[in-house]
Amino acid sequence: MFEMNPDVPKDPEKVERILVSATKIFAKNGYLQAKTADIAKNAEVSKGIVFRYFGDKGHLYLATVTDVIKRLTDQADFSVWTDAKDLGDMIERAVRYKIELQLEYPDEFRLSVQSFGEMNVLPAEIQPAMRALWQQQTTTSLTTLEEPVLDRMKLRPGVDKTILKKLLSAIGTTVFTDAEAFMRQHPDAKIEDFEPIIKQIQAEYEILEYGFAAK
Known part of the structure; x- marks a missing residue:
């Protein structure tokens, strides 16, 4: 998985929830219309955690797409x-x-x-x-x-x-x-x-x- 801040300690369960939430919201709304606050709320984490883990919305999107491709590849x-x-x-x-x-x-x-x-x-x-x-x-x-x-x-x-x-x-x-x-x-x-x-x-x-x- 792509990580914007690889040196920042991360809770694996929160990372998973964020990526699942981001997948759903980015897929529904697209990059421009998706809101980081909604992704954080749906993942039951603070917006600050999302930024701390992934840096910004763009890098969260990249990490999410990377994770999605890996998951689909693993299932194929x-x-x-x-x-x-x-x-x-x-x-x-x-x-x-x-x-x-x-x-x-x-x-x-x-x-x-x-x-x-x-x-x-x-x-x-x-x-x-x-x-x-x-x-x-x-x-x-x-x-x-x-x-x-x-x-x-x-x-x-x-x-x-x-x-x-x-x-x-x-x-x-x-x-x-x-x-x-x-x-x-x-x-x-x-x-x-x-x-x-x-x-x-x-x-x-x-x-x-x-x-x-x-x-």
């Missing part, structure tokens, strides 16, 4: 991805599974999706860390989820796997950019609203896998 069944027969199958499985998780963890998913579109309204000193967090998630996704699928696929002789991974990484970067732009225009979007982007990813993977020139 990665076999949904890694057991896929090819990249297209993996994307389809992933979309369905994410919708199931969204129904089970609505606040966590809403906040994680929202955090894309809210990057440009965060304090300037928070934006690089939030962007780095999501770019790291994209990189981890390639390594943890896509590589096992690639390892099972029969590659054409002469294909350099290192170059292939770079191409997949480039697609991942495009996905990150497209998703961020989409969230700016649709701040209340749900996972299923990303279907056009998912279909775009599938098409890109299909072209990458089968080529684009006529035989």
